Amino acid sequence: MKFFPTLAALSFASSAMAQTTVQSCDRTVTFDAPPQAAISNDVNLTEMMLVLGLTDHMVGYTGVSGWKTLDEEMTMGIEELPELSSQYPSKEVLIGADADFFFAGWNYGMKVGGEVTPETLATFGIQVYELTESCIHIGEKDAASMDDMYNDLRNLGAIFDVAERAETLIDDYETELSSFLSEQADLETAPRVFVYDSGEDVPFTAGRYAMPNALIEAAGGTNVMNDFEKSWATVGWEAVVERNPEVIVIVNYGEVTAAQKRDFLMSNPAFTDIDAIRNDRFVVLEYVEATPGPRNIEAVKTLATAFRAE
Helix, strand or coil, rough: CCCCCCHCCCCCCCCCCEEEEEEEEEEEEEEEEEEEEEECHHHHHHHHHHHHHHHHHEEEEEECCCCCCCCCCHHCCCCCCCCCEEEEEHHHHHHHCCCCCEEEEEEEEEHHHCCCHHHHHHCCCCCECCHHHHHHCCCCCCCCCCCCCCCCCCHHHHCCCCCCHHHHHHHHHHHHHHHHCCCCCCCCCCCEEEEECECCCCEECCCCCCCHHHHHCCCEEEECCCCCCCCCEEEHHHHHHHHHHCEEEECCCCCCCCHHHHHHHHHCHHHHCCHHCCCCCCCEHCCCCCCCCCCCCHHHHEEEEEEECC
């Protein structure tokens, strides 16, 4: 699956678009023209900008190398853009880059009550669009779904005056995924799935508002923490053992590798009765696949295949 359009294939947005308004969490945000000095935070949000061909509207990105590494395809996509901050950017970093737009989310570059928020940046003429999945941190929303990611692509398309490009991309993703899933064997029952992000004393996992909940359901499984009224958060190991997952999804990023996470789970005597441990059923998703972004399509396909494997 090719993610990033070539420059030759792009018809760049005109700066003379009509005024447009989009919903960003609990705010309505109006744009008089496409941003010309945009910054995205995190690898998955940056990929959304890339698949829409918006690098010519960007002055840089933030929040990648402090935690993750880029694969070859993405490195090629942003090689001409500077990383302005390896982790969450400060207000001064965004102002210093003369940014006019920040694509981020709550716990994806912004923190509730922090120095970088839509309100603090507005004073400096920097408009913010918030990642849909992250809206749960400041208000109510439905459980995570694939529509969260499509909504972000659609809104970015409107903001940057590439709505037709965004709709085509969404249609292609939906068709690709529907076609793939229609070819898969039916599951007798939905496998019970636990998402293991990190942590040994207590596990950091995906509740009903985190993207893996949507990926697991789309692939035919059930997140054993789908009644956990959180996005990404910690739970007790007792709850994991009690719910006895049949498959464990490991999110791969950071200093502790997926192999090391698996070894920890397999070697802990407290987990020997968990079906996923007894049967050695693990699936690895990269961080960029497990968070909202273009690679969610491949993530669902990976999970769907693993759920049907012996």
